[in-house]
Amino acid sequence: MSVQTGNTASPLAPEWLAVPEDLNALQEPMWARTVERNDDGGLAVAGVSVAALKEQFGTPLFVMDESDFRSRARAFKDSFDAAFADICGGVDVYYAGKSFLCTAVVKWVEEEGLRLDTASGGELAVAARAGIRGERVALHGNNKSDAEINRALDMKLGRIVVDSLAELERVGAIAQARGDRAKVMLRLTPGVHAHTHEFIATAHEDQKFGLSMAEDTTGQAGLSAAEEAVAAASAHPGIELLGLHCHIGSQIFEPDGFAMAAEKLLRFLAAMQEKYSIVMPELDLGGGYGIAYTPVDTPRPAAEIATAMAAVVRSTCAELGIEAPRISIEPGRAIVGSTTFTLYEVGTLKTVRVDAPGTASDGGNNVTYPRRYVSVDGGMSDNARPVLYDADYSAVLASRTSSAAPQLSRVVGKHCESGDIVVRDVYLPEDVAAGDLLAVPGTGAYCWALSSNYNYLARPGVVAVRDGSARLIVRGETEEDLLNRDMGA
Numbered sequence: 001m002s003v004q005t006g007n008t009a010s011p012l013a014p015e016w017l018a019v020p021e022d023l024n025a026l027q028e029p030m031w032a033r034t035v036e037r038n039d040d041g042g043l044a045v046a047g048v049s050v051a052a053l054k055e056q057f058g059t060p061l062f063v064m065d066e067s068d069f070r071s072r073a074r075a076f077k078d079s080f081d082a083a084f085a086d087i088c089g090g091v092d093v094y095y096a097g098k099s100f101l102c103t104a105v106v107k108w109v110e111e112e113g114l115r116l117d118t119a120s121g122g123e124l125a126v127a128a129r130a131g132i133r134g135e136r137v138a139l140h141g142n143n144k145s146d147a148e149i150n151r152a153l154d155m156k157l158g159r160i161v162v163d164s165l166a167e168l169e170r171v172g173a174i175a176q177a178r179g180d181r182a183k184v185m186l187r188l189t190p191g192v193h194a195h196t197h198e199f200i201a202t203a204h205e206d207q208k209f210g211l212s213m214a215e216d217t218t219g220q221a222g223l224s225a226a227e228e229a230v231a232a233a234s235a236h237p238g239i240e241l242l243g244l245h246c247h248i249g250s251q252i253f254e255p256d257g258f259a260m261a262a263e264k265l266l267r268f269l270a271a272m273q274e275k276y277s278i279v280m281p282e283l284d285l286g287g288g289y290g291i292a293y294t295p296v297d298t299p300r301p302a303a304e305i306a307t308a309m310a311a312v313v314r315s316t317c318a319e320l321g322i323e324a325p326r327i328s329i330e331p332g333r334a335i336v337g338s339t340t341f342t343l344y345e346v347g348t349l350k351t352v353r354v355d356a357p358g359t360a361s362d363g364g365n366n367v368t369y370p371r372r373y374v375s376v377d378g379g380m381s382d383n384a385r386p387v388l389y390d391a392d393y394s395a396v397l398a399s400r401t402s403s404a405a406p407q408l409s410r411v412v413g414k415h416c417e418s419g420d421i422v423v424r425d426v427y428l429p430e431d432v433a434a435g436d437l438l439a440v441p442g443t444g445a446y447c448w449a450l451s452s453n454y455n456y457l458a459r460p461g462v463v464a465v466r467d468g469s470a471r472l473i474v475r476g477e478t479e480e481d482l483l484n485r486d487m488g489a
């Protein structure tokens with residue numbers, strides 16, 4: 001049995017992972033726009049070096065490029081406004097706060113002309129603290145509490161997205177008791193479910209969200225849960241029915257699924273308007289636009305998606321002879337995901353040897369291949385996505401460049417959990433050593449937001465960098481934060 005070394009592709013690597021020509025290069029769509037290498041080889045964002053960030057804020061650290069966030073937010077707003085200008089005068093873009101939320105981000109969102117989508121009372125509290133006007137905020141959730149509904153009404157939210165008939169009755173009753181009318185959109189499941197490059201145009205009813213558009217879902221022949229809700233909402237004195245909503249999935253690259261859902265909802269909207277003699281002036285097509293986590297991911301520019309969706313909305317409305325509703329969308333990941341990388345310090349390193357079938361030149365014998373485990377000072381508590389969703393990430397050596405050979409590596413965290421993986425497969429320079437800094441791009445969305453205190457690790461801070469200066473927008477937790485809810489013996 002032979003032992004493989006050197007810089008050829010490892011058979012232990014997944015097929016999609018190529019050995020990079022230059023291990024020091026920052027592959028384009030994965031990184032925020034101002035991230036580059038300094039003359040000394042270290043990474044810098046908006047002119048601030050990772051060495052300086054580590055010195056001032058420590059690691060692990062979420063490093064966010066503020067101007068990149070702003071330009072991605074504006075790109076959505078401008079592209080969708082342009083594509084839909086002749087259809088419905090533009091589009092309302094609700095930034096999905098669940099992807100990453102703090103008061104600074106709410107302010108950026110407002111300054112760039114976007115609105116805010118929230119999914120809980122806690123997210124509403126952040127919105128309130130940031131001072132965004134309630135009319136520019138939406139509230140989601142499949143199990144809203146009465147307190148959350150009351151808070152939404154107190155804040156005079158622009159829309160409450162209602163998820164079920166029971167919730168519709170509750171929102172209506174609460175609003176009516178207050179002498180109010182809740183502005184409501186109905187979340188429907190259009191039977192289009194998309195993920196990455198594929199979308200499945202079959203009923204995707206087996207999930208917790210939304211009102212089914214499939215007929216007979218009410219037990220009454222021909223009546224869908226969606227129609228039952230439209231009828232109930234339009235007759236309820238405590239409800240102002242604004243329109244319909246759907247969200248077909250996440251990390252979607254191709255626009256076809258969005259277009260198909262738009263067409264389906266428009267046909268339903270037209271049918272309901274006619275049947276119940278009502279007007280539903282708004283239609284929300286949700287979020288889910290994909291980003292690059294690895295070099296093989298191919299996200300589409302916002303303008304391309306907007307043009308494809310506008311074409312379908314334009315032609316469907318013309319065919320149905322209806323005035324187009326005001327369109328809105330809810331991107332989260334595609335605005336914040338690529339703005340941020342996580343900075344880690346390398347600690348323990350270990351190389352294991354794994355047997356795998358050799359090539360023809362190995363005479364059909366097994367060959368032992370090396371895989372190096374690179375432990376960093378965070379892990380599944382600051383990025384749960386690899387564990388939760390099998391999500392792939394990438395990484396580069398951030399504190400310096402290296403001309404060493406590539407070695408297949410697995411970046412792992414420091415938790416007491418063998419599944420604690422940050423980057424499952426990546427080629428890193430062979431000479432990566434304890435004390436080096438690593439940067440993992442694409443961690444702006446659903447990483448800090450999903451972070452935990454597993455093993456009593458303090459959650460990292462989030463630093464925003466802009467024009468050569470860095471400031472904390474969320475401070476990292478301290479040991480005191482970790483202990484101060486422990487009530488003692």
Ligand SMILES: Cc1ncc(COP(=O)(O)O)c(C=O)c1O
Pocket residue numbers: 096098099117140247249250251286287288289330331332333334445
């Ligand atoms: C209703 C709704 N809107 C918007 C989003 C944002 O999705 P993304 O961050 O993928 O754009 C989500 C995410 O789960 C969602 O559930």
